[in-house]
Amino acid sequence: TPGVGKKRQLLMKTIEKALSRLTTAYICVSQFDYDLGVQSGVITSAHPARVIHNGVTALVSAKKVNNTETFVLSMAARFDAPKRQDLLIQALTYLPENLPIVCHFLGDGPAIEACKTLTHQLNLDAKVRFYGVVDNVQKYYSQSDVGVLISDYEALPISLVEALAQGLPIIASNVGGIQELIDHNGFLVANDTQQIAEKILTLYQSKKIAEVKTNSYQVYQRHYTEHEMLEQTQAYYLRCLA
Incomplete structure (x- = not known):
């Protein structure tokens, strides 16, 4: 790829x-x-x-109250190539300082310490939180406003499918099969910090964020449920065995 x-x-x-x-x-x-x-x-x-697209079962949990002050971005990924948490951290510096935006990073890996250092150097400690390995990504997504994945290359990441299952708008690198997850429910971006920041700001200011969230969940229901994945996989195995 x-x-x-x-x-x-x-x-x-x-x-x-x-x-x-x-x-x-x-x-x-x-x-x-x-x-x-x-x-x-x-x-x-x-x-x-x-x-046959990756599929997940949507976690039923309490949703984030839309009128809460903090706008939460969440990126679930290992801190290692090809993931680019560093670009998302740098993108935050292009946002107005007074915006109540925080970024949650879910995952661990060899690059996490460098990303923590970068966060401190850019004076973003109040806006970035590192949660390490978590048991249930969707639980954290349910308390978020946007699912983000910045990466140098991908196939079709389950982390974004899980974000769709929680009805989250998506901001993600335009690589691999990620474009297949986007249908009026977010933005594809180049791995450019200013462009990433621009799309974050667009979603933060959007008056149609509820509509975008609905679009995300509909994309999930149409193409990315675990039931659909298993049904198609079983049918293909039976066809091959025949």
């Missing part, structure tokens, strides 16, 4: 083509991955594939 080093790309293609002889069919979690498979010659008429 774009963003992965050339040597690793070549290695992965070689392994996939070698294993294709043992493969009846492929399941791709996004149309983006399917197209990559076709372009690389891994997915062929002899070794077909089907797109």
Whole structure:
């Protein structure tokens, strides 16, 4: 996938083509991955594939009260490549200081200390909170206003599917299959700190935020429920076995 080093790309293609002889069919979690498979010659008429999106079950929990003063951004991701929590932290410096916006980071990893240092250097300690590994991401999303994922490359991240399940607007990097999650329910961004900040401000100021949240949940219900994923997967296995 774009963003992965050339040597690793070549290695992965070689392994996939070698294993294709043992493969009846492929399941791709996004149309983006399917197209990559076709372009690389891994997915062929002899070794077909089907797109079955990642799905989750929505957690039923108390929703955040819309009129609460603090506007909460949440990013759930490991602190390691290809995730770019550092860009989201830097983006906060382009927002007016008096805006009641805080950013919650869920996850751990080797880059977390560098991100904590960056937060302190930019005087953002009051606006950034690190929660480490959490048991249930959706519980935290239910008390958030926006789901964010800034990344150098992706397939179709479950963290954003979980954000959809809680009806959150999305701000995410325009990489991999992420565009398949967006339908009038948020923004795709370049990995540019000013552009990220601009979209955060747009959602904060939006008078139609309730409509955007409804759109997110409808996208989830149409394409990303666990039931739909399991049903499609079982049907594809049965087709291949037949």
